[in-house]
Amino acid sequence: MNHLSQQQKVTIMIALMAAMFFASINQTLVSTAMPRIIASLGGMDYYSWVITAFMLMSTISTVLVGKLSDIYGRKPFLLVGIIVFMIGSFLTGLSADIYQMIIFRAVQGVGAGILMSTTVTAVGDLFAPRERAKWTGIMMAIFGFSSILGPTLGGVMIDHMAWKWLFWIFLPLGIIAFIMIWMMFPKATRSSVELIDYWGSLVLSASIVALLLGFSWAGNKYAWDSAQIIGLFGATVIGIITLVLIERKADSPVLPLSLFKNSIVTISLSVGFLMNAGMMGAMIYMPFFVQGVEGLTPTQSGFVNIPMSITMIVLSTLVGRWISNSGKYKRFGLIGIAVMIVSMLLMANMHSVAMAVVSMTVFGIGLGLSMSVFTLTVQNVLPPTQLGVATATSTLFRNLGGTIGIAIFGSVMNSAMMRNLEQAMTGGSGVDLSRADPETAAQLSKLMDPRSLMDQPLLMELQSKLPEEAQPLFAQMVDMLRTVLRDTLSTVFLLGAVLVGLGLVLTFFLKEIPLRTTNDTAPDTSEPNLQPAKAH
Structure with missing residues (x-):
């Protein structure tokens, strides 16, 4: 241009x-x-x-x-x-x-x-x-x-x-x-x-999907050492090796x-x-x-x-x-x-x-x-x-x-979060739901996930349904969840x-070379293998 x-x-x-x-x-x-x-x-x-x-x-x-x-x-x-x-x-x-x-x-x-x-x-x-x-x-x-x-x-x-x-x-x-x-x-x-x-594009896409699915599911949906995660990472390795062979030719x-x-x-x-x-x-x-x-x-x-x-x-x-x-x-x-x-x-x-x-x-x-x-x-x-x-x-x-x-x-x-929540519940900052009546305990148990703090309308709705005597217990649980x-x-x-x-x-190891002032010429660098792809 x-x-x-x-x-x-x-x-x-x-x-x-x-x-x-x-x-x-x-x-x-x-x-x-x-x-x-x-x-x-x-x-x-x-x-x-x-x-x-x-x-x-x-x-x-x-x-x-x-x-x-x-x-x-x-x-x-x-x-x-x-x-x-x-x-x-x-x-x-x-x-x-x-x-x-x-x-x-x-x-x-x-x-x-x-x-x-x-x-x-x-x-x-x-x-x-x-x-x-x-x-x-x-x-x-x-x-x-x-x-x-x-x-x-x-x-x-x-x-x-x-x-x-x-x-x-x-x-x-x-x-x-x-x-x-x-x-x-x-x-x-x-x-x-x-x-x-086409083949390189297909294998590259499949490798990316396997890699990212492995990281997304590991430790969450499946254990890191599960067959599913090992299989995904294995598929990624195979895909990368195949991609290298394809791209070389x-x-x-x-x-x-x-x-x-x-x-x-x-x-x-x-x-x-x-x-x-x-x-x-x-x-x-x-x-x-x-x-x-x-x-x-x-x-x-x-x-x-x-x-x-x-x-x-x-x-x-x-x-x-x-x-x-x-x-x-x-x-x-x-x-x-x-x-x-x-x-x-x-x-x-x-x-x-x-x-x-x-x-x-x-x-x-x-x-x-x-x-x-x-x-x-x-x-x-x-x-x-x-x-x-x-x-x-x-x-x-x-x-x-x-x-x-x-x-x-x-x-x-x-x-x-699971580790911190467990420590909080077993430590001195935990909330003892046994002191509450069964209905109140059931309501408060919905807050046992600290991420529920993100749903403020839910918090307000639960608080409004609790009796007056349960309000201090509600406040104590919210404080505990915020700390966790x-x-x-x-x-x-x-x-x-x-x-x-x-x-x-x-x-620190990045080599700094002069910025080119034109798009017409190739870069001035001693680094090898900078040739463009072959054309037909």
Whole structure:
């Protein structure tokens, strides 16, 4: 797209930003409201599955569309991504039970994976890495803005209207984004004819499904040493070995093995994986602290995220400009990840809403400094002809990290919660239900899961049904559950800090090479195996 004028490129960027905002606002809108939505559907045990299904399908569609967009261009996939995401959003709003929501969120995930990956790749088509950093920072700021508006608006909506409107309210924006992409984005011409790697795509998708299902079910639905989990992980290993054999002979591999022979690529992918795995602890389980432990409403919970989003917007925009001006990027990755670790240590020691706000603000600073760095490093070191594969692979590892992180955190949270609850009941802080009459004891026994604190209408209903003499017992049980939930969340946040800490260690070994100032030439690097796929 080097033939386009700067004004044309800016016009196309407006269309891409509209598509980015449409995808991101629909994801952030439900973040604070999701616990209430799932509680109302009666499937809190499947809380992580709703998120995992979305991430699973997003991950698969991301990596598959990367190579295809290198062949056929970005425009058709941008349009398809918007359509699929809109269909998924509409159907999710019609969900009658938790199982339908999981299925329809999976459809949403397909569209999101296509849309988010292709949008970032399209920015790379328009600008060389040196200038790309500035525009990538702006795109991250768009995502940050949706992180401000989404949770807050989602909290207000879930408090005052039917939850289905959270998935429907921005559908008109999808139509606008579709029209803008259709009219403004240029159609790419195929410079060569490449064979589609069907077998590689199939085996890669199957391997991802087996891997993520194994992590999602282990320690929750099945024991870690059960035949089901061992079978899934075994299938993953077999799938990876088969994939390597296929990709070694494929003329146009969906996941070129040459990528992983470059140290800059492997380190960047590993850091992105660890960052997203650790980050999910903060993004997914902070509402459990704010709403469950502190008793705030979803609306108030949304306000807690605003400082984080503001700092992320400001830092993302500034870092993009700083990288474009200096050509240096490693320092921002190191500082940003270190700040994220500090924020997660603060989360592990939270005892008030004020501390939650401070920790999320620090977290936003870390995200803003480091979020776009490790995708930029991968794009910079690979030839422009592999831009789609580079971006998709980077997004793949981030999504894998996020999905596996959710599964691990969910397993850790369940086991830690059971252990803490048992200790609380056998210790001095336990609630003795034998002192209550049978009817009151039966009512209070419904609260034996600390996650019930997320369903505030249920708590109010139970409290209103209890006699006056049982109110102190109710208050004692709620206090005990909040203590159990707080201690459990501290374990989750500490685990997140450890994972992000591993990413910091790896970043020290990242080789920093100059950012290219053009998309016409291959990168200047001594790393081997950077040749694009063979064409026919």
